[in-house]
Amino acid sequence: MSEWFEIGSIGDIPRLSARVVETNQGSIAIFRTWGDEVFALRDRCPHKAGPLSQGIVHGTRVTCPLHNLVMDLTAGKAVAPDEGCVARYPVKVENSRVFLSLECGP
Amino acid sequence: MKQKLVLVGNGMAGMRTLEELLAIAPDRYDITVFGAEPHGNYNRILLSPVLAGEKTLEDIMLNGEQWYADNGITLQKGKEVVKIDRCNRKVTASDGTAESYDRLLLATGADPIMIPVPGHDLEGVTTFRKIEDVNAMLEFSRNSRNAVVIGGGLLGLEAAYGLLRQGMYVTVVHLLDTLMERQLDSEAGTMLKRSLEESGIQFLMGAETESFTGKDRVEGVRFKGGLRIAADLVVMAVGIRPNIALAQQAGIYCERGILVNDTMQTYDPRIYAVGECVQHRNQTYGFVAPLFNQASVCANHLAELGYAKFHTTLSSAKLKVTGIDLFSAGDFIGDDTTEEVVMKDVSRGVYKKIVIKDNRIQGAILYGDAADGAWYFELLRDQTDIRDIRATLLVGQSHLGDSGHGGKNLAASMSDDKEVCGCNGVCKGDIVKAITTKGLFTLDEVRSHTKASSSCGSCTGLVEQIMAHTLGGDYSETPKLKPLCKCSDYTHDEIRQVIKVQRLTSYRAVMEYLEYRTLDGCHICRPALNYYVIAAWPGEALDDPQSRYINERVHANIQKDGTFSVIPRIWGGVTTPKELRAIAEAAEKYQVPTVKITGGQRIDLLGVKKEVLPHIWEDLNRAGMVSGFAYGKSLRTVKTCVGQEWCRFGTQDSTSMGVKLEKLTWGSWMPHKFKMAVSGCPRNCAEATVKDFGVVAVESGWELHVGGNAGVKVRPTELLCKVETEQEVVEYCCAFIQLYRENAHYLERTAPWIERVGLFYAKQQIVEDAGNRKALHDRFLDSQKYAQKDPWAERVRGEKDAHEFAPLKQLSSRHV
Ligand code: SRM
Ligand SMILES: Cc1cc2nc3c(=O)[nH]c(=O)nc-3n(C[C@H](O)[C@H](O)[C@H](O)COP(=O)(O)OP(=O)(O)OC[C@H]3O[C@@H](n4cnc5c(N)ncnc54)[C@H](O)[C@@H]3O)c2cc1C
Ligand code: SF4
Ligand code: FES
DSSP states (O other), rough: OEEEEEEEGGGGGTTTTEEEEEETEEEEEEETTOOEEEEESSSOOOOOOOOOGGSSTTTTTEEETTTTEETTTTTEEEESSSBOOOOOEEEEETEEEEEEOOOOOO | OOOOEEEESHHHHHHHHHHHHHOOOOOOOEEEEESSSSSSEOGGGGGGHHHHTSSOOOHHHOOOOHHHHTOOOEEETTTOOEETTTTTTTHHHHHOOOOOSSSSOOOOOOOEEEOOTTTTTTTEESSSSSHHHHHHHHHHHHOOEEEEEEEHHHHHHHHHHHHHHHTTEEEEEEEESTTTTTOOHHHHHHHHHHHHHHHHHHEEETTEEEEEEOSSSSOOEEETTSSSEOOEEEEESSSSOOOOOOHHHTTTSSSSEEEEOTBBBBBBEEEEESSEEEEETTTTOOOOHHHHHHHHHHHHTTTTTTOOOOOOOEEEEEOTTTOEEEEEEESSSSSSEEEEEEEETTTEEEEEEEEEEEEEEEEEEESSTTTTTHHHHHHHHHHOOOOOGGGGGGGOOOSSSSSSOOOOOHHHOTTTTSEEEETTTHHHHHHHHHHHTTTOOHHHHHHHHTTSSSSTTTTTTHHHHHHHHHSSSSSOOOSSOOOSSSSSSOOOHHHHHHHHHTTOOOOHHHHHHOOSSSSOTTTTHHHHHHHHHHHHHHTTOOOOOOGHHHHHHTTTTTTTTTEEEOOOOOOOOOOHHHHHHHHHHHHHTTOOOOEEEEESSSEEEEEGGGGGHHHHHHHHHHHTTOOTTTTSEEEEEEEEEOOOTTTTTTTHHHHHHHHHHHHHHHTOOOOOEEEEEEETTOOTTOOOOOOOOOOEEEEEEEEEEEBBBOSOOBBBEEEEEEEHHHHHHHHHHHHHHHHHHHOTTTTTTTHHHHHHHHHHIIIIIIIIHHHHHHHHHHHHHHHHHHSSOHHHHHHHTSOGGGGSSSSSSSSSSSOO
């Protein structure tokens, strides 16, 4: 069964940015949008492994800092015409606390 | 229920409108398309290469039948609409197929003109417009010998070339004495005629056709005056006429074409029209670039966004005949108010003519060397003041050094596996494939699909050449005013203006005021807007860290492996044992993998982990060192030479001058990075003449040079002026920086900026107008009050962005 880990408060992640959670599955980027939605993706761009967490967040997308691939946070897929996808992880926010599950999404 | 949209005319303009519409409003309409031709939509431009045997129908399909199915569009192919019933909002095709509409789009194109001389209906007399015409010509070319092309314009010559390639004897008949008289003057026309003759085409100039002879099939052409020549195939290419029959029948107001307003709407508000069938502000268009602009405007209104407008546009023309390099645009004849600059080199087969009025280009013809066509077209379109580049105007832009690329006809001869974009590792084959399989037309599309030319841009020219070659040498897209990005339609200048006038002090305020289409903008506009508000309202504007690129957010350069590099400021390149010791100690303490002397006279510590940054900064701060801003769109280095203090040739103290300028200007945010240098004499050891602002000392004072660049495109500086005192150097330097900060577009370095606005402008603002210079200088110093804070120290103290430098959480193996 999926186990939820508390990783901090939503206030720890400024709007339109990301923070990293280090796990033994590698770094996971936790994004927060302007509308306070939270998404978790593996912090590795499908292009050349750039750290997505360091990119500019806009809408529900992030632009990779290395070569500007645009990644859709909701789907974990690159926005066309870019191609590629990245693992998503379940996250939830309860009473301003953020919880992450390490059960890798589809 | 969805609204119903019907498109009549399955060609280039109509289909482009649907593609644009689907991209912005995919679910708004149920769409039905009627096309008289029995195919999907193909690239009509490329019929010429099909005729020449260089391409097949499959190669030139833009929207195959599968595409319609995939997008849920009903295609009624091979069905000509013959009636529009506007009362009941219904169209009917000749076979009785009917469809009702809420909105109707007419894109019926144009018909080739057939001169009704006796015999024009004989077998073997054809026009050149559709794939069927091409197939018929190919069929004839297999069984017969003599082809006659009536019309020496673009289309006629492309037909003639194709038929020649198919092995026919080709004669081109032209009524006038100059070929392509709508694009060329007689000089260029004569040169063109000579090279086509050399390739085997014959010409009959000034000849008027009287009749075509033959019983069932054409056998000859007879001219006024009695001359008769043999012909097994006659191609009529004397022009086109907007196809307005259907619209006229339905009572929609037409003149030469179907009249539309700036939103592509006809007199019936439910009915739109685009393409060659349209007349807009008394003009009709016969090239795809303006038609595609119409398409995007029309899509904008069909999607009910309601803000785009079609502007009268200029077109340029090229001839798609292999081996002929030709370009023409605008008014290339001129009148008694214009002047012309001409270059003619018969033995090289090169002719260039540029028509100028009030220092602005009105038109141009290039023959034999058209590499700079796009550049002249841009100068023409933007009406750039060219007085500063007049002397070298005809030499063109390609004479400027270009690291790694260049060579004007490179694209054609390149093999597919040859790398074009060094930044993103994109080969020619990738680009060609993307263009042909995805139906790309514009540089932007090629950029986003392949990434070619999307980074440093030095291969842009080459990519454009490949596009031209693949698309058939002619697509020249360039809307007049380029929006900053896709999130709005406003240009850089419009946005800067609004920020000033409305006193907007945050990127969000700008986005709200201008009603941006996206919620948070994108990675292109956010950094630009953030800079614009800071530059306009120093001390007042809200600097949003989340709108800055990672390097500027954490004050270090991100590396390919996600680590960072640290470059402390070394004022004017002068350091001390104490500083060197501090750098060495920091490098050892934090196990920095690489320590490198940069090209900018300082030291780079590479491979530092993000968490370590505040610590290494703290140590460097302690030794009195501050951030070198090697990551910023800001002042980078001020290179100096040893100068008068040591050098036997030095005329002034260049080192101190460099340090002084750096102390004064560091920390300032700019449209792009900004580099300076001070050399102690004209031997110029600090390379001041390739800097954004370069100072060269001479016996009698200081020469001030601006707009240089040693990067992607090497451009030497131009002399702004000479001054005598140190105080003047400082004042001019600050004024120049401020002018750049207030005027340039974000990510535009001084070199392209100066080329755009002209050195003349900078001189006027800075050299000639002392009051203005002083004001610029004061504004700069004022903004520096808020800018000169060492970002490292602020972060070492934990005052700013602490969240950047620590992971949110470590989920150690104990947890997992
Ligand atoms: C470190 C250094 C190379 C070196 O080892 O010497 C360097 C490194 C980079 N340069 Fe440079 N440039 C360095 C001197 C130069 C110079 C030489 C100079 O300044 O005298 C030039 C040509 C001069 C010029 O700018 O006109 C130069 C022209 C470029 C360009 C092309 C700029 C252009 O307008 O054409 C880029 C790309 C850009 O800025 O978009 C670039 C971009 C870069 C970036 C920032 C690429 C990137 O985005 O990651 C590199 C960062 C590496 C890093 O993390 O440190 N670098 N770069 C030099 C740092 C100097 C310093 O002390 O700050
Ligand atoms: C050989 C050739 C080379 C060219 N080269 C270039 C070039 O290099 N650069 C350039 O910019 N331009 C070039 N052009 C011009 C360019 O192809 C046209 O400007 C462009 O195709 C016009 O687009 P359109 O949609 O208005 O018309 P079209 O592409 O002609 O589409 C109109 C369509 O509507 C259909 N239609 C008409 N009436 C009806 C009806 N009543 N019912 C149903 N369907 C109907 C027609 O059959 C046709 O398929 C070239 C043209 C030709 C023929
Ligand atoms: S340091 Fe400069 S020249 Fe070297 S690879 Fe990076 S951007 Fe290119
Ligand atoms: S690594 Fe992300 S775009 Fe290249």
